[in-house]
Amino acid sequence: MSEFLDMGGHGPYVWSAYGVTLVVMVYNAWAAYRHQANALARLQQAEPEQETRAKPTVRQIG
Amino acid sequence: MRAVPLRSRLWRAFHQLGSPPYVYRLAGRLSPWLGAASCVLLAVGAFWGLVLAPPDYLQGDSFRIIYIHVPSAYLSMGGYVLMAVAAAIGYIWRMKLAHGVAVCVAPLGAWFTALALITGGIWGKPTWGTYWEWGDARLMFELLLLFLYIGYMVLRMSFDDRDKADRVSALLAVVGVVNVPIVHYSVEWWTTLHQGPTLIREGGPSITMDMLIPLLIMLAAFSLFFGWLLCKRLQGEILRRERRTRWVRNLAAEAAA
Numbered sequence: 001m002s003e004f005l006d007m008g009g010h011g012p013y014v015w016s017a018y019g020v021t022l023v024v025m026v027y028n029a030w031a032a033y034r035h036q037a038n039a040l041a042r043l044q045q046a047e048p049e050q051e052t053r054a055k056p057t058v059r060q061i062g
Numbered sequence: 063m064r065a066v067p068l069r070s071r072l073w074r075a076f077h078q079l080g081s082p083p084y085v086y087r088l089a090g091r092l093s094p095w096l097g098a099a100s101c102v103l104l105a106v107g108a109f110w111g112l113v114l115a116p117p118d119y120l121q122g123d124s125f126r127i128i129y130i131h132v133p134s135a136y137l138s139m140g141g142y143v144l145m146a147v148a149a150a151i152g153y154i155w156r157m158k159l160a161h162g163v164a165v166c167v168a169p170l171g172a173w174f175t176a177l178a179l180i181t182g183g184i185w186g187k188p189t190w191g192t193y194w195e196w197g198d199a200r201l202m203f204e205l206l207l208l209f210l211y212i213g214y215m216v217l218r219m220s221f222d223d224r225d226k227a228d229r230v231s232a233l234l235a236v237v238g239v240v241n242v243p244i245v246h247y248s249v250e251w252w253t254t255l256h257q258g259p260t261l262i263r264e265g266g267p268s269i270t271m272d273m274l275i276p277l278l279i280m281l282a283a284f285s286l287f288f289g290w291l292l293c294k295r296l297q298g299e300i301l302r303r304e305r306r307t308r309w310v311r312n313l314a315a316e317a318a319a
Contacts, residue, residue, distance in 0.1 A: 004113070007123035010188050014126050017184040018108070021130045024177050025104075025287065028170065029097075032291040036298035043305055043314035 089293035096290035103283035110276035133284035135178035141171030146239040149232035161228040166295035172211035199252035
């Protein structure tokens with residue numbers, strides 16, 4: 001087992017590369033799910049305001 | 063029953079892919095399958111690459127970094143092409159959903175570009191004796207790719223108006239795509255530190271089967287992973303862009319109930 005972890009002396013390089021990759025991929029998965037959950041949560045908060053239409057501005061009329 | 067001609071079927075598919083509610087539901091249905099398949103393949107590929115594949119005769123065990131480095135680098139370039147094509151479709155046909163796809167690809171592509179640079183640097187230390195070499199063309203153009211992704215995202219942030227951000231950032235995405243073939247051919251045009259291509263080269267892959275199979279598994283796993291997160295991000299992006307439409311408001315009300 002320790003021979004496997006040592007990777008012929010290249011262990012620190014191999015495992016740090018795989019470790020960084022794992023961390024980045026897990027973070028990205030979390031961020032993608034949070035991205036969608038946030039969008040949904042913001043919709044639910046904003047919903048009452050959405051019912052009343054904003055008054056058109058001068059620019060839109062002209 | 064009369065068969066529907068291929069051309070009208072293609073037209074229907076094209077219109078459906080431009081329809082936000084359809085794509086939102088499609089992404090929602092696809093993502094759990096993509097997520098499960100990518101996690102299984104990542105585990106299989108990592109085990110095969112780390113344990114079963116034999117060490118390289120020249121580089122020893124450090125070559126095992128190839129199984130995460132090459133898929134990351136491939137996604138960094140493939141992601142950029144996807145972003146540029148989506149942005150071009152959005153620009154030419156004024157399809158907002160296509161701009162949305164480009165927006166979602168950008169952070170994922172940037173992360174995989176960063177991973178390609180980091181894992182490459184770690185691999186470089188035992189192989190070249192250095193983490194980073196400013197004179198190496200492959201390294202420089204890959205770094206430029208990262209700056210193009212970041213530039214795309216920062217440029218968008220500088221506009222309050224989403225339509226304007228879509229149009230201007232699409233130009234940057236499309237112009238920057240010339241960098242992708244340069245990254246690919248840089249190891250042939252300028253031979254410095256980075257080794258030549260392993261897979262896409264004249265005469266076929268320069269790698270034995272017992273090393274190649276886990277690499278192909280990892281390429282598939284990383285692509286599915288990218289597709290999974292793209293679906294998730296696209297769902298969020300569609301909700302933000304379509305928040306004033308009736309179908310999104312109904313969806314929010316359903317989710318709250």
